[in-house]
Amino acid sequence: MAGKTECSMKIYQFKSGANPPRVRAFLIEKGILETVEFVHVDVANGVNRQPEFKAKNTKGTLPVLELDDGTFVAESVAICRYFEVTYPDPPLMGVTAKDQAVVEMWNRRIELGLFRHCDDIVRNTLEFFQDKVIQDEAVVRVGRQSAKHECEWLDAELLERRYVAGQTFTIADITLYAAFFLGARSIIGSGAQYPNLARWYSDVSQRESLREFA
Ligand SMILES: N[C@@H](CCC(=O)N[C@@H](CS)C(=O)NCC(=O)O)C(=O)O
Numbered sequence: 001m002a003g004k005t006e007c008s009m010k011i012y013q014f015k016s017g018a019n020p021p022r023v024r025a026f027l028i029e030k031g032i033l034e035t036v037e038f039v040h041v042d043v044a045n046g047v048n049r050q051p052e053f054k055a056k057n058t059k060g061t062l063p064v065l066e067l068d069d070g071t072f073v074a075e076s077v078a079i080c081r082y083f084e085v086t087y088p089d090p091p092l093m094g095v096t097a098k099d100q101a102v103v104e105m106w107n108r109r110i111e112l113g114l115f116r117h118c119d120d121i122v123r124n125t126l127e128f129f130q131d132k133v134i135q136d137e138a139v140v141r142v143g144r145q146s147a148k149h150e151c152e153w154l155d156a157e158l159l160e161r162r163y164v165a166g167q168t169f170t171i172a173d174i175t176l177y178a179a180f181f182l183g184a185r186s187i188i189g190s191g192a193q194y195p196n197l198a199r200w201y202s203d204v205s206q207r208e209s210l211r212e213f214a
């Protein structure tokens with residue numbers, strides 16, 4: 001493994017938010033956090049919306065991976081995919097064709113479902129986003145209701161599985177934890193209504209990698 005001084009890859013990010021910790025957690029699970037140099041971008045002061053950063057990612061979002069040939073890769077899952085291929089052990093996105101398909105199915109279900117609803121709620125309520133998006137109370141109402149439905153469905157799914165995609169920890173668990181960080185934790189509350197989700201949450205919360213969500 002490369003030491004800190006040998007880093008050639010960079011990840012542009014900031015400490016909080018829900019997406020940068022997804023990638024850091026993935027790298028910690030793989031034991032390769034030290035192979036990457038992290039570059040802090042001052043999101044609070046809009047540095048990610050300035051031309052210099054938009055030259056790296058026209059969307060202005062973080063995280064962004066910069067490879068040593070100058071390629072920029074945005075989107076957390078795409079960045080994780082790069083590291084899954086370059087550092088296959090331990091696998092976090094499945095090994096066989098079947099397992100890869102199952103993990104991807106679950107990761108997409110979580111990302112396009114609960115994670116998105118929780119993200120919608122945050123973007124449409126936090127003062128930080130007031131000048132960045134058109135905040136709409138209807139989106140918040142629909143988001144809350146949809147997030148509850150997703151929690152009910154996931155709770156039933158987790159009855160016979162330890163983790164989201166099966167009996168091993170995968171990227172889909174990191175994505176679900178990110179959804180919890182964004183607000184799903186408050187939806188499940190004491191867990192009485194969602195015992196399997198509550199069991200999953202208390203199990204994965206023990207992992208050091210998920211302390212990146214803070
Ligand atoms: N789909 C992207 C979402 C990236 C994203 O929205 N990042 C947020 C931080 S959690 C961001 O950059 N927000 C700052 C902004 O939009 O100005 C991913 O998976 O990485």
